[in-house]
Amino acid sequence: MPIDKQEFRRVLGHFAAGVTVVTTVGDDGKPYGLTATAFTSVSLEPPLVLVCVDKRSDSHAHFHTSRVFAVNFLAADHEPLSRRFAVSGGDKFDGLGIHQSPTGAPLLPDALGYLACRTVDVIDAGDHTIVLGQVEAADAREGEPLLYFRGTYRKMQQ
Numbered sequence: 001m002p003i004d005k006q007e008f009r010r011v012l013g014h015f016a017a018g019v020t021v022v023t024t025v026g027d028d029g030k031p032y033g034l035t036a037t038a039f040t041s042v043s044l045e046p047p048l049v050l051v052c053v054d055k056r057s058d059s060h061a062h063f064h065t066s067r068v069f070a071v072n073f074l075a076a077d078h079e080p081l082s083r084r085f086a087v088s089g090g091d092k093f094d095g096l097g098i099h100q101s102p103t104g105a106p107l108l109p110d111a112l113g114y115l116a117c118r119t120v121d122v123i124d125a126g127d128h129t130i131v132l133g134q135v136e137a138a139d140a141r142e143g144e145p146l147l148y149f150r151g152t153y154r155k156m157q158q
């Protein structure tokens with residue numbers, strides 16, 4: 001018997017996750033992006049990562065058609081940025097001063113780290129699409145991450 005949806009969500013919430021904003025560029029040349037915790041590294045050789053994008057999100061179509069995306073790791077003080085990218089509609093990039101990654105996908109200023117990826121596969125997975133990318137450029141800086149645990153934003157405590 002399949003697990004109850006509410007219970008599934010509740011249990012998943014107990015897995016602490018780093019928060020990312022995953023971005024891409026549309027056929028119209030505009031930047032698109034969403035807050036995502038469903039990100040993971042996949043392979044070191046070749047360097048592969050994946051992100052799971054909800055089919056109901058506005059960005060979904062653009063991740064499907066675009067061949068590039070970037071994963072921006074959010075820092076501890078980026079909760080407002082995460083909230084901004086977790087809402088559909090409007091120009092989420094307005095006033096952010098984004099710059100282009102080497103693959104063309106937009107990078108957020110001051111991210112803790114980024115991975116610039118070229119899409120190598122899109123895999124149908126229930127109500128989400130798995131976007132698999134090969135990393136072509138990456139960088140990171142010193143700092144603390146933004147975390148998400150049991151439905152709330154957290155900071156690391158040492």
Ligand SMILES: Cc1cc2nc3c(=O)[nH]c(=O)nc-3n(C[C@H](O)[C@H](O)[C@H](O)COP(=O)(O)O)c2cc1C
Pocket residue numbers: 019033034035036037038039052053054055056057058059060082085086087088089148
């Ligand atoms: C902490 C957090 C994590 C999220 N993780 C994901 C995720 O991994 N994949 C996803 O598709 N949506 C995720 N979402 C939801 C999207 O950010 C949200 O649906 C967003 O509005 C989609 O934007 P869009 O419709 O403009 O594409 C997450 C939201 C929050 C607050």
